[in-house]
Amino acid sequence: MERRIDGHTKLYALIGSPVGHSGSPAMYNYSFEKLGINSAYLAFDVPLEKTKDALDAFRTFHAGGFNVTMPCKTAVAQLVDRLSPAAELVGACNTVVIEEDGTMTGHMTDGTGFVRNLLEHGVDIKGKKIVLLGTGGAATAIAVQAALDGAAEIAIFNRKDEFYANGEKTVEKIRKAVPSIGKVWIEDLDNEEMLTRVIGESDILVNATRAGMSPLENVMPVPEKVLRSDLAVADVVYNPKETLLVRKAKEAGCKAAVGGSGMLLWQGVAAFELFTGKEMPVEEVKEKFFQ
Protein backbone atom coordinates (compact mmCIF):
# COMPACT_ATOMS: atom_id res chain seq x y z
CA MET A 1 0.00 0.00 0.00
CA GLU A 2 2.72 2.57 1.00
CA ARG A 3 4.43 2.05 -2.35
CA ARG A 4 1.22 3.07 -4.12
CA ILE A 5 0.74 6.38 -2.29
CA ASP A 6 2.50 9.39 -3.85
CA GLY A 7 1.88 13.06 -4.61
CA HIS A 8 -0.71 12.19 -7.27
CA THR A 9 -2.79 9.63 -5.36
CA LYS A 10 -6.51 10.31 -5.77
CA LEU A 11 -8.71 10.17 -2.68
CA TYR A 12 -11.95 8.17 -2.45
CA ALA A 13 -13.86 7.57 0.77
CA LEU A 14 -16.93 6.42 2.60
CA ILE A 15 -18.83 8.91 4.76
CA GLY A 16 -21.56 8.30 7.33
CA SER A 17 -21.75 7.16 10.93
CA PRO A 18 -20.79 4.61 12.04
CA VAL A 19 -18.33 3.48 9.35
CA GLY A 20 -15.77 1.55 11.40
CA HIS A 21 -17.35 -1.83 10.54
CA SER A 22 -17.35 -1.16 6.78
CA GLY A 23 -15.68 -3.57 4.38
CA SER A 24 -15.49 -0.91 1.65
CA PRO A 25 -11.92 0.36 2.30
CA ALA A 26 -10.53 -3.19 2.04
CA MET A 27 -12.54 -3.97 -1.10
CA TYR A 28 -11.69 -0.73 -2.97
CA ASN A 29 -8.01 -0.55 -1.94
CA TYR A 30 -7.50 -4.17 -2.97
CA SER A 31 -9.10 -3.40 -6.36
CA PHE A 32 -7.05 -0.19 -6.86
CA GLU A 33 -3.87 -2.09 -6.13
CA LYS A 34 -4.82 -5.04 -8.33
CA LEU A 35 -5.62 -2.77 -11.29
CA GLY A 36 -2.64 -0.43 -10.70
CA ILE A 37 -4.88 2.59 -10.10
CA ASN A 38 -3.19 5.39 -8.17
CA SER A 39 -6.01 5.96 -5.70
CA ALA A 40 -6.70 5.28 -2.03
CA TYR A 41 -9.97 4.75 -0.14
CA LEU A 42 -10.62 5.74 3.48
CA ALA A 43 -13.65 5.75 5.78
CA PHE A 44 -14.59 8.99 7.57
CA ASP A 45 -17.07 9.05 10.44
CA VAL A 46 -19.30 11.99 9.51
CA PRO A 47 -22.43 12.83 11.53
CA LEU A 48 -25.42 14.24 9.64
CA GLU A 49 -24.80 17.85 10.66
CA LYS A 50 -21.29 17.73 9.19
CA THR A 51 -22.35 16.41 5.78
CA LYS A 52 -21.88 19.72 3.97
CA ASP A 53 -18.43 20.22 5.58
CA ALA A 54 -17.42 16.81 4.26
CA LEU A 55 -18.52 17.66 0.72
CA ASP A 56 -16.65 20.99 0.85
CA ALA A 57 -13.54 19.14 2.03
CA PHE A 58 -13.76 16.61 -0.82
CA ARG A 59 -13.95 19.49 -3.33
CA THR A 60 -10.98 21.23 -1.69
CA PHE A 61 -8.93 18.02 -1.78
CA HIS A 62 -9.90 17.28 -5.42
CA ALA A 63 -11.15 13.87 -4.34
CA GLY A 64 -12.37 11.56 -7.11
CA GLY A 65 -15.58 10.59 -5.36
CA PHE A 66 -17.14 9.03 -2.30
CA ASN A 67 -19.69 6.54 -1.05
CA VAL A 68 -22.36 7.47 1.44
CA THR A 69 -23.99 5.45 4.18
CA MET A 70 -26.54 6.31 6.87
CA PRO A 71 -27.38 8.90 8.10
CA CYS A 72 -26.05 11.07 5.24
CA LYS A 73 -27.65 9.53 2.12
CA THR A 74 -30.61 11.93 1.85
CA ALA A 75 -28.64 15.03 2.83
CA VAL A 76 -25.98 14.31 0.20
CA ALA A 77 -28.68 14.02 -2.50
CA GLN A 78 -29.76 17.55 -1.60
CA LEU A 79 -26.22 18.94 -1.69
CA VAL A 80 -24.77 17.57 -4.94
CA ASP A 81 -24.98 19.36 -8.31
CA ARG A 82 -26.66 16.58 -10.29
CA LEU A 83 -28.46 13.32 -9.63
CA SER A 84 -28.82 10.16 -11.71
CA PRO A 85 -32.45 9.27 -12.55
CA ALA A 86 -32.48 6.55 -9.85
CA ALA A 87 -30.95 8.81 -7.19
CA GLU A 88 -33.42 11.55 -8.10
CA LEU A 89 -36.39 9.18 -7.71
CA VAL A 90 -35.11 7.60 -4.51
CA GLY A 91 -34.19 11.02 -3.08
CA ALA A 92 -30.91 9.65 -1.74
CA CYS A 93 -27.51 8.63 -3.05
CA ASN A 94 -24.82 6.19 -2.00
CA THR A 95 -22.17 7.13 -4.58
CA VAL A 96 -20.91 10.55 -5.69
CA VAL A 97 -18.53 11.15 -8.57
CA ILE A 98 -16.53 14.39 -8.50
CA GLU A 99 -15.33 15.93 -11.79
CA GLU A 100 -12.03 17.84 -12.09
CA ASP A 101 -13.97 21.13 -11.81
CA GLY A 102 -15.61 20.00 -8.55
CA THR A 103 -19.02 19.15 -10.04
CA MET A 104 -20.64 16.39 -7.99
CA THR A 105 -23.04 13.81 -9.46
CA GLY A 106 -24.97 11.59 -7.07
CA HIS A 107 -25.90 8.01 -7.95
CA MET A 108 -27.80 5.21 -6.20
CA THR A 109 -26.21 1.81 -6.83
CA ASP A 110 -28.12 -0.19 -4.17
CA GLY A 111 -30.91 -0.87 -6.66
CA THR A 112 -28.58 -1.72 -9.56
CA GLY A 113 -26.57 -3.94 -7.21
CA PHE A 114 -29.72 -5.79 -6.19
CA VAL A 115 -30.89 -6.31 -9.79
CA ARG A 116 -27.42 -7.43 -10.92
CA ASN A 117 -27.14 -9.89 -8.04
CA LEU A 118 -30.48 -11.43 -8.99
CA LEU A 119 -29.29 -11.75 -12.60
CA GLU A 120 -26.15 -13.50 -11.37
CA HIS A 121 -28.54 -16.03 -9.80
CA GLY A 122 -30.45 -16.48 -13.05
CA VAL A 123 -33.39 -14.21 -12.19
CA ASP A 124 -34.24 -11.36 -14.59
CA ILE A 125 -36.77 -8.89 -13.19
CA LYS A 126 -37.85 -7.65 -16.63
CA GLY A 127 -41.57 -8.32 -17.16
CA LYS A 128 -41.90 -9.96 -13.73
CA LYS A 129 -44.46 -9.51 -10.96
CA ILE A 130 -42.64 -8.62 -7.77
CA VAL A 131 -43.75 -8.55 -4.15
CA LEU A 132 -41.46 -6.21 -2.25
CA LEU A 133 -41.53 -6.16 1.55
CA GLY A 134 -40.30 -2.88 3.03
CA THR A 135 -40.43 0.86 2.46
CA GLY A 136 -37.13 1.97 4.02
CA GLY A 137 -33.87 2.90 2.30
CA ALA A 138 -33.04 -0.44 0.68
CA ALA A 139 -36.63 -1.13 -0.36
CA THR A 140 -37.02 2.29 -2.01
CA ALA A 141 -33.84 1.84 -4.06
CA ILE A 142 -35.02 -1.62 -5.17
CA ALA A 143 -38.55 -0.44 -6.05
CA VAL A 144 -37.19 2.40 -8.17
CA GLN A 145 -34.60 0.28 -9.99
CA ALA A 146 -37.06 -2.55 -10.61
CA ALA A 147 -39.48 -0.04 -12.15
CA LEU A 148 -36.74 1.58 -14.27
CA ASP A 149 -35.53 -1.86 -15.40
CA GLY A 150 -38.94 -3.00 -16.64
CA ALA A 151 -40.69 -4.97 -13.88
CA ALA A 152 -44.33 -5.60 -14.87
CA GLU A 153 -45.81 -5.05 -11.42
CA ILE A 154 -44.54 -4.14 -7.98
CA ALA A 155 -46.71 -4.85 -4.95
CA ILE A 156 -45.19 -3.27 -1.86
CA PHE A 157 -46.12 -4.53 1.60
CA ASN A 158 -45.06 -2.86 4.84
CA ARG A 159 -46.20 -2.65 8.43
CA LYS A 160 -48.20 0.47 9.23
CA ASP A 161 -45.23 1.98 11.03
CA GLU A 162 -43.28 5.20 10.50
CA PHE A 163 -41.97 3.90 7.15
CA TYR A 164 -45.38 3.34 5.56
CA ALA A 165 -45.86 6.92 4.32
CA ASN A 166 -42.51 6.71 2.55
CA GLY A 167 -43.84 3.71 0.63
CA GLU A 168 -46.92 5.66 -0.42
CA LYS A 169 -44.64 8.43 -1.70
CA THR A 170 -42.49 5.92 -3.59
CA VAL A 171 -45.59 4.51 -5.30
CA GLU A 172 -46.63 8.00 -6.42
CA LYS A 173 -43.13 8.88 -7.65
CA ILE A 174 -42.82 5.66 -9.67
CA ARG A 175 -46.29 6.04 -11.21
CA LYS A 176 -45.34 9.54 -12.37
CA ALA A 177 -41.79 8.85 -13.55
CA VAL A 178 -42.26 5.36 -15.01
CA PRO A 179 -45.77 5.34 -16.51
CA SER A 180 -44.86 2.25 -18.54
CA ILE A 181 -45.02 0.05 -15.42
CA GLY A 182 -48.22 -2.01 -15.35
CA LYS A 183 -49.01 -1.58 -11.67
CA VAL A 184 -47.32 -0.34 -8.52
CA TRP A 185 -49.19 -0.23 -5.24
CA ILE A 186 -48.83 -0.60 -1.46
CA GLU A 187 -50.67 -2.60 1.20
CA ASP A 188 -50.38 -3.30 4.91
CA LEU A 189 -48.04 -6.23 5.62
CA ASP A 190 -50.49 -7.36 8.32
CA ASN A 191 -53.11 -8.04 5.61
CA GLU A 192 -52.02 -11.68 5.48
CA GLU A 193 -54.84 -12.81 3.22
CA MET A 194 -53.92 -10.28 0.53
CA LEU A 195 -50.19 -10.91 1.01
CA THR A 196 -50.63 -14.66 0.54
CA ARG A 197 -52.82 -14.24 -2.54
CA VAL A 198 -50.52 -11.72 -4.23
CA ILE A 199 -47.35 -13.73 -3.58
CA GLY A 200 -49.23 -16.70 -5.07
CA GLU A 201 -49.61 -14.71 -8.32
CA SER A 202 -46.05 -13.30 -8.34
CA ASP A 203 -42.68 -14.40 -9.73
CA ILE A 204 -40.32 -12.81 -7.22
CA LEU A 205 -40.53 -12.17 -3.47
CA VAL A 206 -38.07 -9.66 -2.01
CA ASN A 207 -37.52 -9.01 1.68
CA ALA A 208 -36.12 -5.50 2.17
CA THR A 209 -37.18 -5.12 5.81
CA ARG A 210 -35.12 -5.64 8.95
CA ALA A 211 -36.99 -8.89 9.64
CA GLY A 212 -34.36 -11.63 9.64
CA MET A 213 -31.52 -9.27 10.55
CA SER A 214 -29.85 -9.70 13.91
CA PRO A 215 -31.46 -9.32 16.54
CA LEU A 216 -34.61 -10.23 14.51
CA GLU A 217 -32.93 -13.32 13.06
CA ASN A 218 -35.83 -15.60 14.06
CA VAL A 219 -38.46 -13.42 12.38
CA MET A 220 -39.95 -14.70 9.10
CA PRO A 221 -41.30 -11.72 7.13
CA VAL A 222 -43.96 -13.90 5.41
CA PRO A 223 -45.85 -17.08 6.33
CA GLU A 224 -43.83 -20.12 5.30
CA LYS A 225 -46.76 -21.51 3.29
CA VAL A 226 -46.24 -18.88 0.52
CA LEU A 227 -42.91 -20.43 -0.51
CA ARG A 228 -43.23 -22.60 -3.63
CA SER A 229 -40.97 -24.02 -6.32
CA ASP A 230 -41.69 -21.46 -9.07
CA LEU A 231 -41.10 -18.47 -6.79
CA ALA A 232 -37.71 -16.72 -6.68
CA VAL A 233 -36.89 -15.37 -3.21
CA ALA A 234 -34.34 -12.66 -2.43
CA ASP A 235 -33.35 -11.13 0.88
CA VAL A 236 -31.39 -7.88 1.28
CA VAL A 237 -30.36 -8.84 4.81
CA TYR A 238 -26.74 -10.06 4.93
CA ASN A 239 -26.31 -10.40 8.69
CA PRO A 240 -26.73 -13.32 9.33
CA LYS A 241 -25.30 -14.51 6.02
CA GLU A 242 -28.13 -16.99 5.51
CA THR A 243 -31.38 -15.57 6.83
CA LEU A 244 -34.28 -17.66 8.05
CA LEU A 245 -36.21 -16.66 4.90
CA VAL A 246 -33.42 -17.81 2.57
CA ARG A 247 -33.06 -21.07 4.49
CA LYS A 248 -36.80 -21.75 4.36
CA ALA A 249 -36.88 -20.84 0.65
CA LYS A 250 -34.12 -23.39 -0.02
CA GLU A 251 -35.97 -26.02 2.00
CA ALA A 252 -39.19 -25.31 0.05
CA GLY A 253 -37.31 -25.77 -3.25
CA CYS A 254 -37.84 -22.18 -4.44
CA LYS A 255 -36.25 -21.66 -7.85
CA ALA A 256 -33.84 -19.12 -6.35
CA ALA A 257 -32.98 -18.29 -2.74
CA VAL A 258 -30.67 -15.29 -2.82
CA GLY A 259 -29.04 -13.65 0.22
CA GLY A 260 -28.07 -10.00 0.69
CA SER A 261 -24.27 -10.15 0.49
CA GLY A 262 -24.27 -10.28 -3.33
CA MET A 263 -26.22 -7.01 -3.44
CA LEU A 264 -23.52 -5.48 -1.24
CA LEU A 265 -20.82 -6.72 -3.61
CA TRP A 266 -22.56 -5.59 -6.81
CA GLN A 267 -23.47 -2.12 -5.51
CA GLY A 268 -19.75 -1.71 -4.82
CA VAL A 269 -18.83 -2.99 -8.28
CA ALA A 270 -21.21 -0.43 -9.82
CA ALA A 271 -19.74 2.39 -7.71
CA PHE A 272 -16.17 1.35 -8.59
CA GLU A 273 -17.04 1.54 -12.27
CA LEU A 274 -18.55 5.01 -11.82
CA PHE A 275 -15.37 6.12 -10.01
CA THR A 276 -12.77 4.59 -12.31
CA GLY A 277 -14.51 3.55 -15.54
CA LYS A 278 -13.06 0.08 -14.87
CA GLU A 279 -14.51 -3.21 -13.75
CA MET A 280 -13.62 -4.32 -10.26
CA PRO A 281 -11.83 -7.69 -10.18
CA VAL A 282 -15.12 -9.21 -9.03
CA GLU A 283 -14.15 -12.86 -8.71
CA GLU A 284 -11.10 -12.10 -6.55
CA VAL A 285 -13.00 -9.58 -4.44
CA LYS A 286 -15.81 -12.09 -3.95
CA GLU A 287 -13.39 -14.78 -2.88
CA LYS A 288 -11.37 -12.51 -0.59
CA PHE A 289 -14.10 -10.48 1.09
CA PHE A 290 -17.46 -12.22 0.57
CA GLN A 291 -16.91 -15.86 1.56
Ligand code: NAD
Ligand atom coordinates in the same frame (compact mmCIF):
# COMPACT_ATOMS: atom_id res chain seq x y z
P1 NAD B 1 -34.63 1.18 7.10
O1 NAD B 1 -34.50 1.46 8.57
O2 NAD B 1 -34.57 2.29 6.14
O3 NAD B 1 -36.04 0.39 6.87
C1 NAD B 1 -36.42 -0.64 7.72
C2 NAD B 1 -37.61 -1.40 7.10
O4 NAD B 1 -37.85 -2.59 7.87
C3 NAD B 1 -38.93 -0.62 7.11
O5 NAD B 1 -39.66 -0.94 5.94
C4 NAD B 1 -39.64 -1.15 8.37
O6 NAD B 1 -41.04 -1.02 8.31
C5 NAD B 1 -39.22 -2.61 8.29
N1 NAD B 1 -39.24 -3.35 9.57
C6 NAD B 1 -38.52 -3.08 10.68
N2 NAD B 1 -38.74 -4.04 11.60
C7 NAD B 1 -39.62 -4.93 11.04
C8 NAD B 1 -40.25 -6.15 11.48
N3 NAD B 1 -40.02 -6.63 12.71
N4 NAD B 1 -41.06 -6.79 10.62
C9 NAD B 1 -41.31 -6.32 9.39
N5 NAD B 1 -40.76 -5.17 8.92
C10 NAD B 1 -39.94 -4.50 9.74
O7 NAD B 1 -33.55 0.07 6.80
P2 NAD B 1 -32.76 -0.20 5.42
O8 NAD B 1 -31.59 0.67 5.35
O9 NAD B 1 -33.73 -0.21 4.30
O10 NAD B 1 -32.23 -1.69 5.71
C11 NAD B 1 -33.10 -2.80 5.74
C12 NAD B 1 -32.25 -4.07 5.71
O11 NAD B 1 -31.56 -4.10 4.46
C13 NAD B 1 -31.16 -4.13 6.79
O12 NAD B 1 -31.05 -5.47 7.22
C14 NAD B 1 -29.90 -3.71 6.05
O13 NAD B 1 -28.73 -4.25 6.62
C15 NAD B 1 -30.18 -4.30 4.68
N6 NAD B 1 -29.45 -3.65 3.58
C16 NAD B 1 -28.74 -4.45 2.76
C17 NAD B 1 -28.05 -3.90 1.69
C18 NAD B 1 -27.23 -4.80 0.82
O14 NAD B 1 -26.41 -4.30 0.05
N7 NAD B 1 -27.44 -6.11 0.88
C19 NAD B 1 -28.11 -2.52 1.44
C20 NAD B 1 -28.89 -1.73 2.29
C21 NAD B 1 -29.56 -2.31 3.37
